[in-house]
Amino acid sequence: MTLATLLLLAAALIGIGIYGALSQQSFVMLMMGLELILNGVMLAAVAFWAFSGAGAPEGQLLTIIVMAVMAIEMAMGFALVVAVFRGKQADTTESLTGLKH
Amino acid sequence: MESMNHGIGVDIAFLLLATLAVVTAWRVFRTDSMVRASFFLLVSFIAVGVIMILLAAEYLGVAMFFMMAVEMTVMALFMVMFMMNPAGLNPMNMVHQERISIGAGVVSFLVLSAMALLAVFPDRPVSAGLDPVRSLGNEMLGDSMLIFESAGLVLLTTMIGVVVLSSHRGRYGAATEGSLPPGLEPGGDPAGKPEDDEDGGHHHHHH
Structure with missing residues (x-):
């Protein structure tokens, strides 16, 4: 368990997350991709805190902030899913064409 | 890291957890059931949480367990409520622009891992x-x-x-009461809405 291996794991999680966020049609699956990206970001932050940051408390604080961002993303995402489903009975990104030119 | 001073057991545990985290993260987008997908994501998060505990960030690791357990349960509930095929009874592969997405994922992994391997980071581990x-x-x-x-x-x-x-109605009636999207040109028809009524019948989304 070195900084390099931890960052490699974080990179893998971020890569899978980017694939999911770009490829999924269902809103909730798309949000799962975003969550995976943030998962990798949190792991990288903790890894830097443990190996490069000499245990500076701001490193842990950054992870807490990313967790808050994750909670906000989930809550807003679900609220938007509910609002879109009410208005359009839609649960996939393809059914929303309002901003398409 | 010589000064982190951990045994071979930690390394083995890290290797297993890292494999578990990546495999379950991948399975999220490869399972037929959306409920199962949210639980795969939960397993991936828990593996990362345990790795955080191995890194001595106990509070963050445990906070991760609690937060993700609740979050993924909510997500599974949403799957059951809103999504088609939550139980995975039919094969499911709902993707678009898949080649570009795979390319973007692979490229970002390669760039980030090149940074992880080639960059020189300061070696200042947590003091004992x-x-x-x-x-x-x-x-x-x-x-x-x-x-x-x-x-x-x-x-x-x-x-x-x-x-x-997400509220159904506001204090003075429906939340969308009297709201029309602005026209595409000044004085033109509202964008979106009437068009939707016309071709709603043969459009691919169901009403």
């Missing part, structure tokens, strides 16, 4: 005498209190916004 939980607590309620409180305030704002977005 540090109590991570205590130092985090002192930071959150000390020097960084403003940041911590701002996060709380943003969460409160989110709660209010979420209620506004």
Whole structure:
């Protein structure tokens, strides 16, 4: 368990997350991709805190902030899913064409 | 890391957990059931949480368990409520622009791992005498209190916004009562709405 291996794991999680966020049609699956990206970001932050940051408390604080961002993303995402489903009975990104030119 | 001073057991545990995290993360997008997908994501998060505990960030690891357990349960409930095929009874592969997505994922992995392997990061591990939980607590309620409180305030704002977005009706009637999207040209027809009524019948989304 070195900084390099931890960052490699974080990179893998971020890569899978980017694939999911770009490829999924269902809103909730798309949000799962975003969550995976943030998962990798949190792991990288903790890894830097443990190996490069000499245990500076701001490193842990950054992870807490990313967790808050994750909670906000989930809550807003679900609220938007509910609002879109009410208005359009839609649960996939393809059914929303309002901003398409 | 010589000064982190951990045994071979930690390395083996890390290897297993890292494999588990990546495999379950991949399975999220490869399973037929959306409920199962959210539980795969939960397993991936828990593996990362255990790795955080191995890194001596106990508070963050445990917070991760609690937060993700609740979050993924909510997600599974949403799958059952809103999504088609939550139980995976039919094969499912709902993707678009898949080649580009795979390319973007692979490229970002390669770029990030090249940075991880080639960049020279300072080697300053956590000192043995540090109590991570205590130092985090002192930071959150000390020097960084403003940041911590701002996060709380943003969460409160989110709660209010979420209620506004998802409430069925406002105080004076339906939430969308009397609201029309603006026209594409000045004085033109409202964008979106009437078009939707015309071709709603043969459009691919169901009413």
